[in-house]
Amino acid sequence: MTKHELLKRLPHHCEVKLKGCLGQSFLTPAHRKNRVEYKRTPELLWDYSQVITACVKCHEWIDAHKDKKEKIFKRLRRYYK
């Protein structure tokens, strides 16, 4: 999938919904892994399994809590390995 195709498919609201979530404002695509980890598998960079819609608040939080981030991805993308 291209970035453009994926962004069209992703929800237009924050999927993470932590305390202090901004809901439908300041949305960003949040990746499951660090950018460098997609170097060998560039086809996964914009794969639905690897990206969620997150508001900037939730995005910051999950980037600072990597272990929780994977749990959130497992919950939100459980049918997409």
Ligand SMILES: [Zn+2]
């Ligand atoms: Zn949020």
